[in-house]
Amino acid sequence: MSDLGRQARKVADGAEDAADSKPFIIAARAGYVAAGLLHILIGVIAVRVASGGSGSPDQAGAMSSLASTPFGGILLWACAIGCCALALFLLSEVFFPPQRLDGKEDVIYRLKNGGKAVVYAAIGIGFAQYALGGGGGGSTQSTSAALMASPAGPALLLAIGVGILIVAGYFVYSGVTQKFEEHLSGKPSGSTGKAITTLGTIGYVAKGIALGVLGILVITATVTHDPEKSSGLDGALKSLQEQPFGVYILGAVALGLIAYGVFMVVRSRYQRM
Numbered sequence: 001m002s003d004l005g006r007q008a009r010k011v012a013d014g015a016e017d018a019a020d021s022k023p024f025i026i027a028a029r030a031g032y033v034a035a036g037l038l039h040i041l042i043g044v045i046a047v048r049v050a051s052g053g054s055g056s057p058d059q060a061g062a063m064s065s066l067a068s069t070p071f072g073g074i075l076l077w078a079c080a081i082g083c084c085a086l087a088l089f090l091l092s093e094v095f096f097p098p099q100r101l102d103g104k105e106d107v108i109y110r111l112k113n114g115g116k117a118v119v120y121a122a123i124g125i126g127f128a129q130y131a132l133g134g135g136g137g138g139s140t141q142s143t144s145a146a147l148m149a150s151p152a153g154p155a156l157l158l159a160i161g162v163g164i165l166i167v168a169g170y171f172v173y174s175g176v177t178q179k180f181e182e183h184l185s186g187k188p189s190g191s192t193g194k195a196i197t198t199l200g201t202i203g204y205v206a207k208g209i210a211l212g213v214l215g216i217l218v219i220t221a222t223v224t225h226d227p228e229k230s231s232g233l234d235g236a237l238k239s240l241q242e243q244p245f246g247v248y249i250l251g252a253v254a255l256g257l258i259a260y261g262v263f264m265v266v267r268s269r270y271q272r273m
Contacts, residue, residue, distance in 0.1 A: 024085065024088075024089065025089070025273055027081060027082060027085035027086075028082070028085045028086045028088070028089035028273065029082075029086075029268040029269070029271065029273065030078065030079075030081070030082030030085065030086075030268065031082040031083045031084075031085055031086025031087070031089075031120055031124075031268075032082075032086065032264050032265070032267050032268035032271060033079075033082060033264070033265050033268045034078070034079035034080075034082040034083050034123070034124075034127065035083065035120070035123065035261075035264050036260075036261040036262065036263070036264030036265035036267070036268070037066070037075075037079065037261065037265070038059065038062050038063070038079075038123065038261070039203075039207070039257050039258070039260050039261030039264060040257075040258050040261030040262065041061075041062035041065055041066060041261075042057050042058060042059070042061070042062045042233070042257055042261075043057075043254045043255065043256075043257035043258035043259075043260075043261060044254075044258065045057040045061050045062065045065065046237050046250060046251075046253065046254030046257065047251060047254045047255065047258075049237070049238060049241070049250065049254075050241070050247050050250040050251040050254055051251075056234045057233065057234055057237045057238070057254070058232055058233040058234040058237075059123070059126060059233065060126075060135065060234075061234065063076070063126060063127060063130040064130065064135075066079075066130070067130045067131075073131055076127050076128070076130050076131035077127070077128070077131045079124075079127040080124045080125075080127035080128040080131060081124075082124075083120045083121070083123045083124030083127060084120070084121060084124035084125075086120045086124075087116075087117045087118075087119075087120040087121035087124060088117075089273070090113045090114070090116045090117035090120065091113070091114070091117040093109075093110075093113040094110045094113050094114045094117065097109060097110065148222070148225060154222050154225075157218060157219075157221070157222040158219060158222050158223075160218055161215050161216070161218035161219035161222060162215070162219070163215075164211055164212075164214055164215030164218060165211075165212060165215035165216070165219075167211055167215075168208045168209070168210075168211035168212035168214075168215055169208065169212070170208075171204050171205070171207050171208030171211060172204070172205050172208035172209070172212075173208075174204045174208075175200065175201045175202070175203070175204025175205035175206075175208060176201070176205065178197060178200065178201055180200050180204055181197065181200070183267075183271060183272050184196075184267070184270040184271065184272060185270060185271070185272040186270055187270050196263065196266055196270075199259045199260075199262055199263040199266065200260075200263045200267075202255075202256050202259040202260075203256055203257070203259040203260025203261070203262075203263045203264075204260065205256065206252075206253050206255075206256020206257050206259065206260060207256070207257060207260050209253055209256070210233060210236060210237060210253055210257065211236075213236040213237070213239060213240065214232070214233055214236040217231065217235060217236055217239065237250060237253065237254070238250075240253060
């Protein structure tokens with residue numbers, strides 16, 4: 001092996017050891033707590049909206065709400081660090097998978113963890129932006145309008161909408177079949193274990209419904225060439241109110257998102273890492 005090859009191997013081994021270190025694992029687990037807190041806040045805001053109040057039940061609304069608390073700055077930075085650490089951990093799973101998989105399984109495993117890494121990195125950056133006193137960037141409508149004006153924009157938006165629907169279906173499937181339990185290790189038995197499973201089941205299905213509505217709105221906005229209809233998670237949840245018995249549907253989904261958030265906090269303890 002050449003000197004360059006040995007150096008590369010040494011760097012790779014060092015990165016793998018760092019990803020497996022206890023302090024890093026603790027920081028990565030904190031990312032699940034941060035994601036859980038985010039979903040709890042989104043759910044609480046959605047409950048408020050269902051009750052006739054105001055607010056934006058989405059990531060921006062949740063982070064803004066957290067920023068307004070007495071220790072908001074500290075919490076935002078802690079959440080940012082946790083999410084970025086989790087993103088790095090998931091990225092390490094792409095390059096250093098814990099077990100050898102063959103063919104399609106290996107590709108799916110790496111793609112899945114790579115996708116999750118991007119999501120948590122984006123959430124971490126969002127937390128950091130609010131911690132620095134900024135916001136979450138432009139609105140979903142303005143982004144959609146810009147994409148629709150570009151030659152390949154509509155096709156890209158359609159692909160995004162379909163992708164969101166696929167993810168939504170996976171969440172519902174994982175909740176109904178309780179597939180999420182495959183990622184847990186050391187989950188307690190008895191009533192505590194059943195409570196964790198129930199939280200996960202309700203939470204995954206609720207998030208799947210919310211994402212499903214979001215995906216439909218993105219596709220509808222693209223087909224009708226109306227960016228106003230692509231209004232993000234905030235618009236997706238609020239659109240549920242416009243349906244028959246919409247207040248109750250929104251309330252149920254909101255409580256489900258809170259359940260998902262609580263499950264994510266619990267998941268930080270039992271996630272297989």
